[in-house]
Amino acid sequence: MDGTWAIGEHVLLRGWAAKSDTPGLNGDDNAYAVSANYDTSKWANAISYAEVGEDFNPEVGFLSRTNYRKVSARLFRRVRPDDLWGLLEMRPHISYTGFWKPGGFQESGFLHIDNHFEFHSGTELHTGINFTKDGVIDAFEIVDGVTVQPGTYDHTEVQLVYFTNQSKPLSFRLRTTVGGRFGGDRVSLAPRIRYRIGETFRSELEFIYNEFDLPVPNGDFTANLARLRLSYSFTPSVQLQALVQYNDNADTIGTNIRFSWLRNANSGLFLVYNEVDERFSGAPATGREFILKFSHIFDLLD
16 A cells, blocks of 8 residues: 655655565564655755565565665755856755664664755766765675675765766766775776767666775675666657676676567556576576566546
């Protein structure tokens, strides 16, 4: 069950509640979330709260975490100066997201303080600082042979993001993050290039580089991901999309190809092909699937 309630022109309230019923799971199988947004030409503020029970099991859905309480809030301001350094808009903001286990143990926290500088030329510069918290309950391998031990890790990182004009046929973005992670250090670089031809063809090539230096055996390593997106629109309602990713640590290539023929928003015919190929083993693809889906929206009250 979910619902949305708009109050006036600027306030939006949302909420949902769900319950699963799974044989062998007889504990707390409920989940819910509530949120409030306040949006104007100058402000974009939000607050939300969510809980997911230990035995909530959405087998036909997806959860990135289980058994948690989540709090998030954002205070976001838009400022358009009359005449300052060629700036069109500045967007100072602060946000926080935290996850806790029901017993009170904090699994993660992310406090983000940032300012976006957008120029009349379309160029943007984002400058930010993040205060992070990672609570590790059980030791885990972050990559083969490198184990992160249980504990609470508090760190600070700085980030810098640079955009060229995204409305141009050819555009570039670079995201840089430098700071601590799991008791050590991390440097992350993520350059991205986009190219489009009119409204029919779009492409995006991104490389994500992460260099870690952790205070554990073999803790000096890199983890990289290359991603290519392609999209071609035959008509406004008929589209072919492809996503190919390469993970150098797992030495795997993932491929997703989707053909869509829309009748209206998010409804119509979809044909999807997914494949995961473990390159190092020399074996056939480890995961391969075809999905055919048709959806139609109709108004019961019309």
